[in-house]
Amino acid sequence: MLTNPRAERVKAVRALGRRSSRERAGRFVAEGPQAVREVLAFRPETVIELYVDPEVSGRRTDILELADKHDVPVHECSADVMTALADTEHPQGLLAVCRPVDVPLTEALSGQPRLVVVLTNVRDPGNAGTVIRAADAVGADAVLVSDASVDIYNPKVVRSTVGSLWHLPVVRGVPVPDLLEACRAAGLRVLAADGQGEQLLPDTDLQPPHAWVMGNEAWGLEPEVLAACDEVVRVPIYGHAESLNLAMAATVCLYASAEAVSTAAGVERRTP
Structure with a gap:
């Protein structure tokens, strides 16, 4: 069992909270039962190692069985070590060190996508993670994250996706003009979501394949991005x-799109 919070191994994992360390190591951290379960279930080949507090292991046998099934090394650690490893103030006793899962832009947009999300200059980790989660919930084909946006491997982003990071293709680090150009090349209409748009969401034809472009939390979409989009749409208040x-x-936009795209494709919506 690991009991020394100052051990080099512990420091190395803790350092993955910094973007520079993540990029240098090619690793990031998934924290908490839900995130760890999902990465082991959907992308086990990306899991390098798992840290677990013995106080938790008895209640999470399903997760430990998945780790054993995929030959993932499991390290038991004291509560003090888990606190030192984790980004959260009150860790939940499970933490995985993982390899990146983002994919190339061409791969994400292959196969005739019908619904895509583009994040431009999105800086808040919680917002970025929640949009990825929503995109997963509606069955979007991909999420494209610009080079000026928050790192998708930021611990807060990972937690906010609640496991969705491993469910659908995510692209990162690409300039906005290249993202928009690639969407058009893939046959997608490009729709800007902006509070100043003249077109209302209920009046927008969402059946043809399209990409939603989302802007910064404070200033929205830049004028050149708005000009590059096919329509500027706002959600009515x-x-x-x-x-x-x-x-x-x-x-809101994604669920409206999911309804329209499903109708156009003749696909019955899945219900619980």
């Missing part, structure tokens, strides 16, 4: 709220 935040607006 019926009450007195000043606006919706990025993740909320993205979720």
Whole structure:
């Protein structure tokens, strides 16, 4: 059992909270039972090692069985070591060190995609993770994250996806113009989601394949990005709220798209 919070191994894992360390090591951390379960279930080949607090292991036998099935090394550690490893103030006793899972842009847009999300200059980790989660929930084909956006392997982004990071293709580090050009080359209409748009979401034809372009939390989409999009669409506000935040607006747009795309494709929606 690992008991020394100052051990070099512990310091190396903890350092993965910094982007520079993640990029140098080619690794990142997935923290908590849900994230660890999903990466072991969907992308076990990317898991390098698993750290577990023995106080938790008895309640998470399903996760440990998955680790054993895929020959993932498991290290038991004390509560102090888990606290030193984790990014959260109150860790849940499970943490995996993983390899990156992002894919090339050409791969993400292969196979005639119908619904894609583009994040431009999105800086808030919680927003980025929640949009990835929403995209997964509606069955989107991919999420494309620009080079000016938050790192998808930021611990807060990973936690906010609640496992969805391993469920659908995610691209990162590509300039916005290249993302938009690739979407058009893949046959997608490019729709900007912006609170100043003249086109209302309920009046927008969402049946043809399309990509939603989402902007920065504070200033939205830059003028040149808006100009490069086919339509600028806003979510109507019926009450007195000043606006919706990025993740909320993205979720509303994505569910409207999922309904329309399913209807166009003749696909029956899956219900619980």
